[in-house]
Amino acid sequence: MAVVSADACDTAPVTTGPAGSSGFPPGSAEPSTAESSAAARPVAASADARRGLAVVTGASSGIGAASARALADAGFDVLLGARRADRLAAVAADIGPAARSRPLDVTDAASVQAFAAGVASCEVVVCNAGGALGLAPVAAADEAEAEEERWRWMWEANVAGVARTVRAFLPALVASGDGRIVVVTSVAGHQVYPGGGGYTAAKHAAAAVVQTLRLELLGQPVRIIEIAPGMVDTEFSLVRFDGDAGRAAAVYTGTVPLTADDVADAVTWAVTRPPHVTIARLDLFPRDQASARDVHRRP
Numbered sequence: 001m002a003v004v005s006a007d008a009c010d011t012a013p014v015t016t017g018p019a020g021s022s023g024f025p026p027g028s029a030e031p032s033t034a035e036s037s038a039a040a041r042p043v044a045a046s047a048d049a050r051r052g053l054a055v056v057t058g059a060s061s062g063i064g065a066a067s068a069r070a071l072a073d074a075g076f077d078v079l080l081g082a083r084r085a086d087r088l089a090a091v092a093a094d095i096g097p098a099a100r101s102r103p104l105d106v107t108d109a110a111s112v113q114a115f116a117a118g119v120a121s122c123e124v125v126v127c128n129a130g131g132a133l134g135l136a137p138v139a140a141a142d143e144a145e146a147e148e149e150r151w152r153w154m155w156e157a158n159v160a161g162v163a164r165t166v167r168a169f170l171p172a173l174v175a176s177g178d179g180r181i182v183v184v185t186s187v188a189g190h191q192v193y194p195g196g197g198g199y200t201a202a203k204h205a206a207a208a209v210v211q212t213l214r215l216e217l218l219g220q221p222v223r224i225i226e227i228a229p230g231m232v233d234t235e236f237s238l239v240r241f242d243g244d245a246g247r248a249a250a251v252y253t254g255t256v257p258l259t260a261d262d263v264a265d266a267v268t269w270a271v272t273r274p275p276h277v278t279i280a281r282l283d284l285f286p287r288d289q290a291s292a293r294d295v296h297r298r299p
């Protein structure tokens, strides 16, 4: 496998970490402020009891960033990927020496290949990158052209992105002897709601990919885990509504949504079960939510 060149990584200094102490590939970017606030955070495992390498896509914000933090706290070295290099580097720096980052666009096959290059063995891959664009009805004829572009992006990021990531890391997952693939789908992967056609179609497809993988990889040392959250307060709605902060905030008004840390906790728990146990699917709702459509709101 090719070794990634330094200029393929983000702007932080490039080192390979202490020999034999981590699963980081050569050329992974090290956090630029390794002695940052990470020093104050609890470390759950000593350096010689590390759990191996966990890769997290979409780690520059929300569930991905929280999962990278939680996995590092649980004793994994973490390799973070996303498009916004500055945000990614800040998350990695906050985690500290256990974290490396590389730029990643899961809609671009070459980017996924470069992201995975040099990773000979890894224990966990969290396919989290993705999101929703818009809330237009399927038959919104006046928005047809823009809608098709949005649907294409949602399919590329949430479905093809997962498949590309799994393809790129599968040899390394198998090589670890106990690989775990986590796919962050959604309640939208199992239920539908008006205006959600493009997103629910993509997440349903992602859930189908998860089930297919479990059949295809039966007998391999790889566990396939689906995490399907309901409403989580992240940048998800800000992205969905093109940066409209008021519209995004209204999604969570009067209700208590999940936090990114709640989902990260579930991800970490699922990947730290004994090797013979697969958490096949974990549905996670706020108490204030009963379905994709039913949310309790206080006045």
Ligand SMILES: NC(=O)c1ccc[n+]([C@@H]2O[C@H](COP(=O)([O-])OP(=O)(O)OC[C@H]3O[C@@H](n4cnc5c(N)ncnc54)[C@H](OP(=O)(O)O)[C@@H]3O)[C@@H](O)[C@H]2O)c1
Binding pocket: 057, 058, 059, 060, 061, 062, 063, 064, 065, 081, 082, 083, 084, 085, 087, 104, 105, 106, 107, 128, 129, 130, 131, 132, 157, 158, 184, 185, 186, 187, 228, 229, 230, 231, 232, 233, 234, 235, 236, 237, 239, 260
């Ligand atoms: N929030 C919810 O209510 C909710 C509920 C169920 C499921 N989910 C799912 O949870 C996952 C994480 O979302 P979130 O709620 O944490 O929202 P978020 O804060 O917007 O995070 C999305 C992450 O995905 C990354 N990303 C988007 N497109 C990408 C691409 N093409 N290549 C690489 N990274 C990409 C973003 O980073 P860059 O922009 O820097 O690339 C960001 O780090 C998504 O798959 C989402 O569909 C969210």
